[in-house]
Amino acid sequence: MLKITNLVKRYGGGDPVLKNLDLSIAGESVVSIIGSSGAGKSTLLRCINRLVEPTSGSINLNGTELTSLRGKNLRLARRKIGMVFQGFNLVDRLTVMENVQSGRLGYISTWAAMTRRYPKEDIRRAFELMERVGIAHYADTRADQLSGGERQRVGVVRALMQDPDILLADEPTASLDPKTSEQIMGLLRDLAGELKLPVVINIHNVTEAKEYTDRIVGMRYGRIIFDDKPAMLDQAAMDEIYAGSPHADRSGEMADAV
Amino acid sequence: MSPPRDTWKKPPLIANTTLRWAVYLSAIAYFGWVSLSMPIDWNRVAEGIGRAGKIFGGAFPPSFERSELLIDGFLESLKIAVLATAGGVLLSIPIAFMSASNMAPRPVFYLGRAIIIIARSFHPIIVAILFVKAVGFGPFAGVLTLIVYSIGFVAKMLAERIEEIDFGQVEAMRAAGAPYLSTLFYAIFPQIMPRQIGLTIYQLDSNLRASAIVGLVGAGGIGATLANAFGRYDYDFALAITIVIVGAILVSEAISGIIRKRIQ
Numbered sequence: 001m002l003k004i005t006n007l008v009k010r011y012g013g014g015d016p017v018l019k020n021l022d023l024s025i026a027g028e029s030v031v032s033i034i035g036s037s038g039a040g041k042s043t044l045l046r047c048i049n050r051l052v053e054p055t056s057g058s059i060n061l062n063g064t065e066l067t068s069l070r071g072k073n074l075r076l077a078r079r080k081i082g083m084v085f086q087g088f089n090l091v092d093r094l095t096v097m098e099n100v101q102s103g104r105l106g107y108i109s110t111w112a113a114m115t116r117r118y119p120k121e122d123i124r125r126a127f128e129l130m131e132r133v134g135i136a137h138y139a140d141t142r143a144d145q146l147s148g149g150e151r152q153r154v155g156v157v158r159a160l161m162q163d164p165d166i167l168l169a170d171e172p173t174a175s176l177d178p179k180t181s182e183q184i185m186g187l188l189r190d191l192a193g194e195l196k197l198p199v200v201i202n203i204h205n206v207t208e209a210k211e212y213t214d215r216i217v218g219m220r221y222g223r224i225i226f227d228d229k230p231a232m233l234d235q236a237a238m239d240e241i242y243a244g245s246p247h248a249d250r251s252g253e254m255a256d257a258v
Numbered sequence: 259m260s261p262p263r264d265t266w267k268k269p270p271l272i273a274n275t276t277l278r279w280a281v282y283l284s285a286i287a288y289f290g291w292v293s294l295s296m297p298i299d300w301n302r303v304a305e306g307i308g309r310a311g312k313i314f315g316g317a318f319p320p321s322f323e324r325s326e327l328l329i330d331g332f333l334e335s336l337k338i339a340v341l342a343t344a345g346g347v348l349l350s351i352p353i354a355f356m357s358a359s360n361m362a363p364r365p366v367f368y369l370g371r372a373i374i375i376i377a378r379s380f381h382p383i384i385v386a387i388l389f390v391k392a393v394g395f396g397p398f399a400g401v402l403t404l405i406v407y408s409i410g411f412v413a414k415m416l417a418e419r420i421e422e423i424d425f426g427q428v429e430a431m432r433a434a435g436a437p438y439l440s441t442l443f444y445a446i447f448p449q450i451m452p453r454q455i456g457l458t459i460y461q462l463d464s465n466l467r468a469s470a471i472v473g474l475v476g477a478g479g480i481g482a483t484l485a486n487a488f489g490r491y492d493y494d495f496a497l498a499i500t501i502v503i504v505g506a507i508l509v510s511e512a513i514s515g516i517i518r519k520r521i522q
Binding site: 051074075077081082087088089098103104113158 | 429434441448
């Protein structure tokens with residue numbers, strides 16, 4: 001259970017990117033977050049695993065308060081939060097297996113990581129997952145030899161190797177062609193069901209959001225203005241999420257402040 | 259409405275006309291003063307040509323008679339270059355990380371940059387003179403000199419490479435809860451490794467050259483052999499040494515070129 005309360009993120013002295021945001025994600029649901037660029041989707045996701053430092057508010061994952069963690073405790077908490085990236089963020093010059101095993105770096109010693117002596121059960125798990133997503137035959141191939149869709153599968157397997165309690169996906173299909181993109185979305189949905197894993201996906205493609213996820217959260221300029229089942233996302237709601245300018249929104253806020 | 263302009267001139271580098279002419283005129287005046295005030299004694303130039311002719315006359319044919327001395331000197335230079343490269347490159351890696359703005363906190367970054375600037379600001383000859391004074395004549399002074407020289411170049415180039423890595427890979431390791439050193443080994447070293455190997459080979463090549471030069475001021479190696487040969491007016495032996503140096507540098511350049519092409 002992920003519970004975000006009153007989350008604020010402000011870069012420098014400007015307008016906050018996230019404004020007193022509340023969001024709860026329970027069970028194994030697949031949630032998509034939609035909204036135009038600059039709405040704060042990516043910042044929200046990165047606040048959860050603290051790649052971005054929240055300014056104030058609370059983020060609680062299965063009873064652990066994430067916002068106050070430091071050092072080793074932060075690393076231990078991050079192990080339980082898998083992340084899939086838009087640009088895949090694979091280590092190009094390493095093999096697929098090394099990339100997959102890098103999801104275990106929080107569990108194994110630096111020495112074991114350096115010498116590539118991975119535990120047997122990790123290797124078994126890696127082959128299982130790679131088999132599941134259809135990349136097992138690439139284990140010895142360098143990551144930069146793969147196509148975009150294959151690379152993102154490596155990204156997904158790497159995140160799953162962490163044995164996470166939740167999976168965050170930051171625009172996982174934005175660098176992919178439409179067909180591959182649908183395959184990856186289908187994969188994320190199916191894996192969420194198989195592994196009983198809640199998944200939060202930032203996504204620009206509303207059609208895919210509707211088709212592959214159980215719940216849609218619509219963000220605009222740091223606020224959640226829609227949160228419901230995909231069927232409830234009608235044209236009016238879409239207009240509200242994607243229309244309007246930051247300026248209009250800010251002046252509204254000024255009026256509120258007065 | 260006025261007709262469109264049909265003339266255009268490139269705006270001058272210095273917009274202020276007075277300042278522009280002042281800069282031009284003072285530059286011309288300085289050059290004039292420099293060339294007039296520099297003491298060039300044409301008589302000595304004429305004598306010098308004769309002496310140069312004598313030196314070259316004495317140098318032909320080159321003498322390989324004392325080839326033992328030559329080989330010893332050359333092997334010592336090679337040892338100096340190899341040791342200095344190994345030491346310099348090993349020290350360069352932590353200094354490069356200190357000097358990469360995306361890796362190190364501000365104070366550490368400034369310390370790293372300061373080390374590089376100091377290592378770069380003195381020509382190896384000057385550093386060699388200092389080390390020869392400090393630890394005495396011989397190859398050890400040469401090794402220390404070339405370690406400083408290697409740090410100045412390798413650490414700087416490596417720091418620049420570290421600054422342009424794809425940070426997404428680092429982010430991915432952090433997101434997985436990887437500790438600092440594991441992140442270094444998985445996300446950063448693979449990205450900088452090709453550059454690191456290329457720099458090491460280049461530096462070995464460069465140190466071999468420099469080791470001949472620092473030998474002239476007493477830091478060991480074939481440079482010392484060459485300095486001795488000149489001191490004793492053995493111009494034919496000196497020419498032999500020079501030929502060997504040129505040959506060795508050509509060979510090492512060819513080899514390093516081949517290796518660097520391979521690791522691209």
